[in-house]
Amino acid sequence: MGLTHPQDLRAWQRWQDSRHPARSVLTRVRPRPARGVLTRGGEAPDVLVALDSGSPSNRAALLAPVAHLPRERVAVLAPPGLAPTSAGWRSAPWSADTLDRSLDSVRLVVSAGHYLPLGGAGFALATSRDVPFVVVQHGLLTPHAPPLPPSARLLAWSEADVEFWCAGRDDVRSAVVGAQLLWEATAAAGGDDDVPRTPAGPPxxxxxxxxxxxxxxxxxxxxxxxxxxxxxxxxxxxxxxxxxxxxxxxxxxxxxxxxxxxxxxxxxxxxxxxxxxxxxxxxxxxxxxxxxxxxxxxxxxxxxxxxxYGMRRWGEDPTPAPPLPATAPAQLVARAIEGLL
CATH class of the missing domain: 3.40.50 (Rossmann fold)
Structure with missing residues (x-):
């Protein structure tokens, strides 16, 4: 089993539109150009991180690795309020017609995919420059997940997800890094093995x-x-x-x-x-x-x-804690990025 649309992004978008017809009509009537904020850590960044959402899963997949990369090498393209704000970062409004001119030094683009506006803009830049486009998995995969871009470099949660997402494809290179989102959840629990695993009240x-x-x-x-x-x-x-x-x-x-x-x-x-x-x-x-x-x-x-994903049905034993690598996935993503430069 794999994706319903393993390669055809337009077919996937038509399916999405069919599930949300009112939203798709509004988008066609009042299309919005891709806009965001471009935040640089230096004058000539060679890594562009493009994210379209501030969800916890996107932050874990795409922003957490930034902390493990030299600041001056990174630029972040994101909606307002999501980019790094600490000392040394400079932000400016961005629109689709300025991206190519403003990032001449970029040699690699990182995103969750090319199916949303900012990730799509990043993919267009990577394609025009013939540089790697790295997709970092940010969530669980159903057959209705968007297809990977052509010739993507995939950093996945597990080998099972690689096989599922890449089924029918021979143009995608992959590596398993684990899920930063689940790593952070485990860290929040403090690694306490004594947490009771039987229901203590209504779910x-x-x-x-x-x-x-x-x-x-x-x-x-x-x-x-x-x-x-x-x-x-x-x-x-x-x-x-x-x-x-x-x-x-x-x-x-x-x-x-x-x-x-x-x-x-x-x-x-x-x-x-x-x-x-x-x-x-x-x-x-x-x-x-x-x-x-x-x-x-x-x-x-x-x-x-x-x-x-090892999920257990209600009435069975609880879902076991997911396996995690010995090193934080965000660090593994950063290492993979540096290895491609």
Whole structure:
């Protein structure tokens, strides 16, 4: 098993548009040019890090390695508020028509992919200069993940993810570095092996109504049934801000289900965790918390996904802590980058 669209980015984008038709219509009617902030650590950086999101997974995958590289060698292209702000970094607004002129010294580009505007701009730069484009895995992979760019250098979480993401491809070079996100979750737990791995109270259900991989009615029905049966509270995903999600939350609250809109950050959650395919399940397991996945009659791809990441279904033993390398993945990413220069 592998990606539904292993190489065709446009086909993947059409699929995404079909899952979010209102958003795709708005984008076509009012297209927005790629814009961001370009932050330099020196006058002639040879590494460009391009990120489109400030999510914890993107920060861990793309910004954490920057701390292990010489500042003067790095430039970061990101939305406002995400780039490094410590002494020695200089920022300026950026738009797509200025990137090529402003980074003549760049010899390598790092991103999570080429499927969003800033990563796409970075890929265009790498292609025009014939320099390596490095993709750092930032999350779990379903068959609906975007394809890797042509001739990408992949830094993946595991060999199983390499095989899955690169199935049908012979143009991608890869190395396994592990998941910085899960490394940080383990560090937050302090390596305490005495953390109890049996439920101490009602679980928290990590919502995924925003997910395009499964129909919203299926995700909503599964969440509601689980919360009713177990007394679990529902924690909306940060992307559940659209009108349909807010209406669903209100209906659940009216029916007596607790919706945690203002709970602690996921990294500080202290309850058992359940979800359909959230990365938060592995984060919780890395912290020593009981964590499970659940969905009645899961499709074959989801069963394979659960098996690939070692996720356990509700009613089984909790999901074990994911394996991690001896060295922080952010350091391994930085070493890989330096090795390509």
């Amino acid at each position: 928290t259900y990590l919502g995924q109504l925003h997910g395009a991989e499964l129909p919203r009615p299926v995700l909503a029905a599964a969440a509601e049934a689980f919360c009713r049966e177990t007394g679990a509270s529902y924690r909306p995903h940060p992307s559940e801000r659209d009108r349909a999600s807010r209406r669903q939350h209100a209906r659940w609250e009216a029916a007596g289900i607790v919706v945690e809109r203002d709970g602690p950050p996921l990294a500080e959650l202290g309850t058992p965790v359940v979800s359909v395919f959230s990365t938060g399940v592995l984060e919780a397991a890395a912290r020593g918390l009981p964590a499970w996945v659940e969905l009645p009659d899961p499709p074959p791809w989801l069963a394979e996904f659960w098996a690939r």
